[in-house]
Amino acid sequence: MSSGLTYAAMRMASAIATLLVVSVVLFAAVDLLPGDPAQQMLGVNATPERVEEVRRQLNLDDPAPVRYGRWMWSLLQGDLGESVRTGGPVEQIVARPALNTAVLLVAAFGAIVAVALVLAALSGVREGSRLSNLVSLCALGALSVPEFIVAGILIAVVGLELGWLPAVSLVPIGGTPLDRPVILVLPVVSLAIVGGAFGARLIRAAVADVARMPHVEAARLSGVPEGRVILRHIVPGAIPPTAQVLAFLVPFLVGGAVVIERIFAYPGLGSLLVDRVSLRDAPVIEAVGLLQASAVILAFQAADVVGFLASPSRRTAA
């Protein structure tokens, strides 16, 4: 077990290192690239005095590493700074959208895992069969469709024409999406159709790779019943690559959620990010970007840990 703890600690350290590098790049991209943020914020008609005032307010005259250091230091104390456009602490601006997005992502991830596993099983049972080919063709077609088009069709047909589900996902004021779970249905379905198809193809490929391995063939030839071959030899070997596939779905989901939240007017991090990019509100953009990157990094680390725990070589060593 101690090897497991060491491994977890190593993963943790590497996650933190990755996050640090991403934070430097993000800060550099948002804050340091050529161009004067103060001028851009105020527009070309601003007086030089006003630009100078904003520059001072944003501490733009300090050297870049000092500004990064200050940002990181207050970040570690839970202070994400102040919005330069609407005022108010960034952590308050970000908190509720982050919760809303987390609810959406968890629901969509659950739906995708279910869809992907069923599709992968359907098409993977007998490779080359008509059902298998049909499922993989449909999956390929589905993943060529951008989510916002799926969402547009769902809104037009299910939301407006049939009126079965709300076309706009407004969260009750002061409440959470879970107070009205029905608003989550269309956004989750939009994300799950494309994501599920994508996941199914990758999981199927991962399972097929394991099923072709010599030890599986050997087990079959030595008369192990098929059910046992699948349970004892294919499934354990397929867990690590499947975990990786599921981790790969997270950046896809985080990106897709930006567009989906926008189209359903869902008050999450994606909607916030798009609004603040239009307003050029750097501190909020940095905070949202860091949250999104953390979610993705966390997913990849979790997949590595699952792969480690499930790897057969570790089981024999223990």
Add this chain to the structure above:
Amino acid sequence: MTTLAGHQLREQAAARAARLRAHPLRPSVATLALSALLGAVVTVAVAGPLMAPHSESAVVALPYEGSAGWFGTDYLGRDVLSRILHGGRPIILIPVIATALSTLVGAVLGVAAAALRRDDVIMRAIDLFAVVPSILVALVLFHRFGAHPWVLTLAVVVSSIPFTTRFARSAAHPILSSGYIEQARMIGEPLPAILVRDVLPNLIRPVLADAGLRFIGAIYLVAAAGFLGFGPPPPSTDWGSMISENIGGAGLNPWGVIAPSLMVLLLTIPTNLLADRFARRVAR
């Protein structure tokens, strides 16, 4: 003796490349049909402005008038068909340019990583960027530089490079560790000559197959950026922008949304099916 063996191995390498050249992939009916469809959509997109009955800014009827022209009018009363014909260029050109650039950079980095055998440093740096969703890269760049077409191109390139590099490296690795390359290295052939003469011919097809996948990702990002309101400056448009512009009036003139959505699908579905076929043949 060494040189003789070297020659044999070198010939094997040349034969492998020649075999690939001599037997071009014989296209099936489905492949031809998909290519024709894709060719038609690309032609409409690129030559569209020449065929359009109206300019992209001309107001021809009341807003969301369903009966005017083929597809009616948009939220400002402009001809939807004309705007479809005007709005195809960015959604084709930006992905084409960006895919070419990112494939080129990725191939150079990937082969360098594989050839130098010190790839862990390069790959670790590259992997860091694969965790960032492409839409976030695009939005951060829009924040700094505004939503110009070249910023969008840069966003596509930056978010594709991790994937093109990783792919080129994994494709170059088996080639570089095969016998004929080892042999050429041992008899002192300069590395650049080996890369150009022996590695490149065997690398082109898999890298092209991967470029097909990147191209789809690029179309997605350009369409999504337009949809989020970061498309070309008005009155110019692209298909992604048109969907969000007209979604408010979808009940009055559904074609304002359906027509651009269909154009995006007619572009992405054949591209994806063709790229998948090509990738599978190459892998065989």
